[in-house]
Amino acid sequence: MHNLEHLLIFIRVAEMRSFSRAAESMGIQKGRASTVVRQLEEDLGVRLLHRTTRSVQLTEDGRSFQERARELLTDFDDLQSMFAEDGVALRGRLRVDLPTELARTTIVPALPDFMTAYPELELEMSSTDRQxxxxxxxxxxxxxxxxxxxxxxxxxPLGRLRMVNAASPAYLARHGTPRALEDLHRQGHRAVHYGRTLGARPYGWEYPTGEAYATLPLPGALHVNSVQTYEAAGLAGLGLIQAAFTGIHRHLESGALVEILPDLRPEPLDVSLVVAHRRNLSRRVRIFMKWIEEVLTPYLE
Structure with a gap:
């Protein structure tokens, strides 16, 4: 157990690239974290970390050791819990990353039940739209x-996330409600353009064509690179939007947004849970993945 604690300290230092931040997150003194890693290096006969005045970086040996240490700790976690039932004593740290809007509108609102079921679990949740x-x-x-x-x-793979076309009632009052694809040009509609990189060519208005999907160029004065800003622009009546149902369903229910062209919805988004290795998934990872799937199932096709 003593040696396993040393592995935990090393992994946290390597992940956070800082002795002080790692020590603070684990509730130990910075000096202890430094001593533990130095002792590991002496025992192994290799340097695991490059140290500078501002940060620490893994050496090549350190990367290999970190990967094997993670596998060892996962195996130990499984050994401890191999006879435990799903709702019993789920402990340890779980670090996950979720798309920002999906986390805000769907995952986090459902999280209290999960945390109540596993109160001893330490969850670190990153929310970002980068890979x-x-x-x-x-x-x-x-x-x-x-x-x-x-x-x-x-x-x-979990399934495909349903997408919808939408606009605000105020926008539709000005431009009319399109009933067919050709109405988008005939009625002079404008789209809010979304792209991760500002200045990139707009994707266009996506629609199904039998077995595939095509895009129709639509003018638009506003280009954004944030999902939240994109939805806010639709709510403000700045143009048509194509968004995930999970993010805007409450606005559709309240009437703040109206679905248009329901027979011409854009292609659903593939949704997947991703891990680095198929084997050695800890019990807490398996349980969290199962819970995520249950939360998202109502929104998947």
């Missing part, structure tokens, strides 16, 4: 929308 590096940044699992893009990762 994080699972191994480098120390995430146990991440939830991703769209293509994974990295064949070395293990993805568990």
């Amino acid at each position: 994080v590096d699972l191994v480098e940044e120390g995430f146990d699992c991440v939830l991703r929308l769209g293509p994974i893009g990295d064949e070395t990762l293990i993805a568990r």
Whole structure:
């Protein structure tokens, strides 16, 4: 157990790239964290970390040791809980990353029940729309929308997230409600354009064409690079939007937004839980992944 604690300290220092921040997060003295890592290096006969006055970085040996240490701690966690029932004594730290809007509108509102069921679990939740590096940044699992893009990762598909076309009542009162695709140009509609990079060419208005999807160019004076700003622009009547149902369903229910062209919805987004390795998933990771799937199921196709 003493040696396992040393591994935990080393992993936290490596993940946070700081002895002081790692020590603070674990409730120990900075000097203890430094002593533990130095003793590990002496015992192993290799340097695990490059130290500077501002940060620490893993050496190549350190990267290899960190990966094996994570596997060892996961195996130990499984050994401790192999006879435990799902609702019993789920302990330890779980580090996850979620898309910002999905976290805000769907995951976090459902989180109190999960935390009540597992009060001894320490959850670290990152919320970002960039593709994080699972191994480098120390995430146990991440939830991703769209293509994974990295064949070395293990993805568990959950389904496809329903998308809808929407506009505010005030906008529709000015431009009219489109009933068919050709109405978008005939009635002079404008779209709010979303893209991760400002200045990039707009994607266009997406619609189904039998077995595939196509895009129709639509003018628009506003280009944004934030999902939250995109939805806010739709609510403000600045143009048509195409958004995930999870993010705007409450606005559709309240009447702040109105769904348009329901037979011409854009392509659903693939939703996947992603981990770095198929084997050695700790019990807390498996339980969290199962819970995420249950939360999202009502919104998936």
